[in-house]
Amino acid sequence: MNARVLIVAALASALLAGPAWLAAPVRAQSSDATGLANTRDFGHANGAQVYATICAGCHMPDGQGARGAGEYPALAANPKLAAAPYVEMMVLSGNGAMPGFAGMLSDRQVAEVTTYVRTHFGNRYDDVVTEQDVKALRASLATASAD
Numbered sequence: 001m002n003a004r005v006l007i008v009a010a011l012a013s014a015l016l017a018g019p020a021w022l023a024a025p026v027r028a029q030s031s032d033a034t035g036l037a038n039t040r041d042f043g044h045a046n047g048a049q050v051y052a053t054i055c056a057g058c059h060m061p062d063g064q065g066a067r068g069a070g071e072y073p074a075l076a077a078n079p080k081l082a083a084a085p086y087v088e089m090m091v092l093s094g095n096g097a098m099p100g101f102a103g104m105l106s107d108r109q110v111a112e113v114t115t116y117v118r119t120h121f122g123n124r125y126d127d128v129v130t131e132q133d134v135k136a137l138r139a140s141l142a143t144a145s146a147d
């Protein structure tokens with residue numbers, strides 16, 4: 001019974017946390033379409049593989065984004081990617097219609113996929129993003145949202 005109360009409380013706080021979570025089940029369709037569920041050993045995937053498996057489903061394989069049922073911004077030639085922590089934060093926590101992948105990706109994978117999108121699709125931001133950067137950011141996000 002206590003467990004049930006806890007689950008309800010957790011759900012309620014997740015819903016209160018923001019509309020991003022409300023819309024999550026709808027968007028899960030496009031993530032599932034990437035075949036992620038069938039990917040074995042995903043923990044070993046590198047940045048390019050993470051991009052192809054997760055991100056490309058919404059941002060498209062060449063990063064040009066998409067418009068239709070939703071709006072998925074282009075990552076190609078996107079000046080906002082100049083700020084590495086912005087990209088890391090999007091990948092970890094998501095925003096708006098983008099889900100976060102903190103629970104799915106290791107620090108190394110977040111660093112690698114960040115580097116991948118910042119050095120592909122016409123982006124030339126080649127300052128190094130390290131696993132330690134992501135670890136620190138993840139820790140600060142966890143502190144900020146501790147409930």
Ligand code: HEC
Nearest residue numbers: 027054055058071072073080087090091095096097098113
């Ligand atoms: C389910 C669809 C979906 C998936 C999967 C997804 N994104 Fe997004 N992404 C979005 C949407 C929608 C936005 C716009 C969010 C907003 O309104 O702030 C976005 C925004 C972004 C932005 C900010 C762009 C800008 O111009 O502000 C970055 C960077 C980004 N995504 C990177 C990624 C990476 C890297 C991955 C894979 C790890 C990924 N996304 C996976 C839907 C997705």
